[in-house]
Amino acid sequence: MNRLSLKIALVLIASSSTAQASVLVVGGGLAESCYRAADARDKSHDALQICNRALLGEPLTREDRVATYVNRGILHFARGAPVEATKDFDRALALDPNEPDAWLNKAVVLVQYDKNVEALPLIERALLLNTRRPALAYYVRGIIEEERGNIRAAYDDFRRAQSLEPRWKQPAIELARYQVRGG
Numbered sequence: 001m002n003r004l005s006l007k008i009a010l011v012l013i014a015s016s017s018t019a020q021a022s023v024l025v026v027g028g029g030l031a032e033s034c035y036r037a038a039d040a041r042d043k044s045h046d047a048l049q050i051c052n053r054a055l056l057g058e059p060l061t062r063e064d065r066v067a068t069y070v071n072r073g074i075l076h077f078a079r080g081a082p083v084e085a086t087k088d089f090d091r092a093l094a095l096d097p098n099e100p101d102a103w104l105n106k107a108v109v110l111v112q113y114d115k116n117v118e119a120l121p122l123i124e125r126a127l128l129l130n131t132r133r134p135a136l137a138y139y140v141r142g143i144i145e146e147e148r149g150n151i152r153a154a155y156d157d158f159r160r161a162q163s164l165e166p167r168w169k170q171p172a173i174e175l176a177r178y179q180v181r182g183g
Contacts, residue, residue, distance in 0.1 A: 029054065029058050030050050030051075030053050030054035030057070030058050031051075031054040031058055031060055031064050031067070031068045033050045033054070034047075034050050034051035034054050034068050034071045034072060034075075035067065035068075035071050037050060037051070037071070037075060038051075038070075038071035038072070038074040038075055039071075041074070041075075041078045042075065042078075043075070043078050043079050047075055048072065048075050048076070048079065051068060051071060051072035051075060052072070054068050055068055055069070055072065062095060062096065063096075065095060066092045066095045066096045066099050066102070067092075069088045069089070069091045069092035069095070069102070070088070070089065070092045070099065070101055070102050070105060072088050073085040073086070073087075073088030073089045073092070073102075073105055074105060076088060077105070077108075077109055082109050082112065082113065085105070085109055086106060086109055089102045089103075089105050089106040089109070090102075090106070093106075098129055099129075100125070100126045100127075100128075100129035100130055100131035100132070101126065101131055101132055101133065103122045103123075103125045103126040103129065103131070104122070104123065104126035104131045104133060104136065104137055106122055107119040107120075107122035107123045107126065107137075107140065108136075108140060110122065111140060111143075111144065116144045116147060116148075119140070119144065120141065120144055123137050123140060123141045123144075124141075127141075134160075134161075134164055135160075135161040135162075135164040135165035135168060135171070136161070138157040138158070138160040138161040138164065138171075139157065139158065139161040139170060139171055139174075141157045142154045142155075142156075142157030142158040142161065142171075142174065143174075145157060151178075154174075155175070155178050155180075158171045158174045158175050158178075159171070159175065162175060
């Protein structure tokens with residue numbers, strides 16, 4: 001695991017409130033329970049089964065089905081199953097190619113496995129489509145830019161992440177490593 005993958009892994013572990021972008025489901029039932037499990041990063045088998053039952057047994061709107069695939073993908077990823085997570089993000093995108101958090105979560109999975117070149121356009125797409133977690137998108141993009149040697153772009157992304165979620169400590173930790181010089 002390279003330095004970038006390690007940083008992303010630590011962010012996902014240390015900051016459940018800002019980790020992956022779960023998608024709210026309207027209407028209650030199992031799909032809403034799946035959302036709550038994804039938002040809490042519940043790694044239990046029961047949480048995953050709730051999502052499975054929602055997808056198989058509930059009459060979901062297209063939006064709720066998309067959201068449930070994203071949320072189940074987050075649970076798969078939290079459980080260490082990136083292939084299954086990616087499949088769910090792809091299922092969500094097949095139903096709605098404009099679902100920003102499916103793009104962002106898929107990018108996070110790619111970054112975990114050193115596929116930064118593939119992840120960058122997905123992050124861009126998530127930002128363009130107004131992801132619910134733009135701070136995470138800017139943070140991950142900042143790490144990728146730093147790895148690529150684009151220090152100014154990385155710094156700008158970390159600052160943007162910090163301005164969007166000032167209570168999230170990870171962007172401030174990254175920014176503390178920089179020295180801004182005039183002139």
